[in-house]
Amino acid sequence: MANLSKHQWLQAEKSIGELLTKFSKHLDLETIRFVKEYLTHREYEMAFEGLFIELIDAEIVLSEAEKEKYFILGQDLGLNIESVFDDGFWNAFSKFVNER
Template structure:
């Protein structure tokens, strides 16, 4: 994770995104994302959340896409995946 973002801030941003997207996600996905947030792993939580949103092919209109891209870059997800296939 980049030094330019604090882990607590990252966790809050991922939590906020999760709350905006709850209506389109199943409970298992929500629990997994919350698990990683609670364990201080915002990179895994964020990447997993985005993968699930792509699979359901629905992004709520209230989600700020630019903020999502910026958070992903701060978490270095533009250069390195944390989840392996």
């Protein structure tokens, strides 16, 4: 788990929730459920990685501001060092935000 301040954890929760809301129509109910569950239990790394795995698969396009925001958040959560679900996540995520 990343060593963030309380404010940073709250911001991570808010940012992931906003992204989930914005793109929920592109996600299945199971994905929405598990991301909400991870947020409820303050498992922000799991929520972030799981959500982005699905968004990458759905070929979602982010704005430049969103790309920067979520790239930094992913680093803050330590996902560039250790992923939760997929060892190749950070490479796939980096490619996703840099190619679009």
